[in-house]
Amino acid sequence: MSILEIKDFSVSYLGDDYVVRAVDQVNLHIEEGVSLGIVGESGSGKSTLMLGVLRLLNERTSKTEGEAFFAGNDLIAMTRKELSKVRWAEISVVFQKAMNVFSPVHTIGTFLTDIYRVHRPAAKAKEIRKEQEELLALVNLPKQVLKMYPHELSGGMLQRTSIAMSLMLRPKILVMDEATTALDVITQNQILTEILEIEDKLQLTRILITHDMSVVANFCKKIAVFYAGRLMEVGFTEDVLINPKHPYTRDLIKSYPTFAEDGTGTVVRIPGTMIDLKKPYEGCPYAERCSQATDRCRKERPLESFVNNSWSYYCHNPLEGGRADE
């Protein structure tokens, strides 16, 4: 069953003399309990997509089109009041900017308690406290953190605290936008393993926005690849990462740094830059940089093609041999 169904979804940022089409007609179904990794180049609209779906964007400077159904209700059509019941309590987000969310003048404990009280006014202090300590343990932090101020914590400790906070109200969907990027790999793996383990128990669906393909490979069931505000390919991680159909997926995989045998490590970049999202264009946004591009790619927007009912891509010239395809 779909827990979140994003339909024909677009977001544009409106400047004084420009319009940036940051998310462009995205269709994405997120199934309950099937963790999804969202990857794509910087500026490809990953954060904007989730910000748009949760209506966290400034309505004066941005325009959202399309629908986003959470458990059958369109988040976009909801009143603000209805929405406020869903946000944080049902769908919670740990942002890239997580370090800014804490109040500099309150201890972490006070801050967390205040938020909890907003949604659960009847809760007892002792219960809250116990809950907080458990959640901190989940993200590998000692309970002393509750008595500390944000500036006394390292970047990674703050990030872990915000992950704990996001689980506080037992949401159905947890969106992690680069939430573990600031952590060392041991801590990152421990936290993701812990979340993975409680997912079934809490019936939690995780959406992980990340630049780290290995995190998706190891911790997400499905992957969605974005480029220039559009969805390029989506499917089960094993399918997409082993046999990518979209040339961009292949190139993105290749640019992932590895420990090469010769000891240098590879840091390969994709030549060229992303198209300017302010300028309208025809065809496929990757055409300028793509090794497979044909005339058709520059003229005609690729529609969704299906390999099977869980795996689809948007490309006129899909790869046959996957990874090895040059």
Place this chain on the structure above:
Amino acid sequence: MSEKDIKSSVQEMINRQTKKADQIIQADQTILQVTSLKKYYRQKNKRNVLVRSLDGVSFELGRGECLGIIGESGCGKSTLGRVLIGLEDATAGEILLDYEDIKEVKKRNRKELRRKAQMVFQNPFDTFDNRIRIGDILSSALKLHNIGSTAKIRKQMVLDSLKKVGLLPEEDYYKRYPNELSGGQLQRISILRSMLLKPEFIVADEPVSMLDVSVRAEVIHMLDDMAKKENTAVVFISHDIATTRYIADRIAVMYLGRIMEIGKANEVITNPLHPYTKALISNCGDADPRNKMKPLQVKGEPPSPMNIPEGCVFSDRCPYATQRCRTEEQTLHDFKENGHLVRCRFAMQHKENG
């Protein structure tokens, strides 16, 4: 100073002397000498609790050299960065920048220190004022340090540099406000700004953690190119071990405020000696789902600088720990006599290292 402290600083001095001897021909190639650096904080709510964020860090950095710093989150990497560029004063220890104590440089002229030592922060969103256009942010940094004689020249310098880092069309980025850029784009601006002043060394604290891999490569190449061309030394703090290995000449692995292992980047990554480094490297994943990660587990709670274990600071989590580890404080050893130092006396006895 306790006897242990004396012993460890003597050992560190010997290590330094050995290294110095190796480098004697390139004597004035050293830009930074850091000795027994300590930074202790007091917690606001519990003034009696001492947070030992840096607890005796020593190393040298050559001109144009890139030292990568990896390690547990909360182990003191950012603290080290802030202390190195003089944003915060050390509790103890010494930092010589170009053979001069940075405390002196700072006392004489803060602006001079800022020009010599720059920092790129972990979080680009906090770095900029959203009311000022990118172009003005960069131009005013130049103006403040008297670089470029006219506004027009400065503008051209800024446009050129925007172009160089692939923020195209450059005129367009010049006019944008910080909140109109994505995290990745903003971080490139941040790196650019620190490089504009042609500093002697920069501390880059997680400069690429918010960039996706394809752009990451671009930024790494840019940082590498600029640093090599200007002979700028770089302290590169990151959790991305593959990238750190790529850009760094040497890598230092930190844990609980101290360096556990330091050596040539390739040596440390392909032939890690310290049990902590081994665990760290085994936790690095691959983008191919067929190669599932086989991480070495480190047991127990993560460490706290408020409560540092006796003996080896890793002994409560180390899979090899013996009784001696829990009582004997460890110092850096150069077992192979090749500048690959490890803070574990027993490192060569662990079977893979033997």
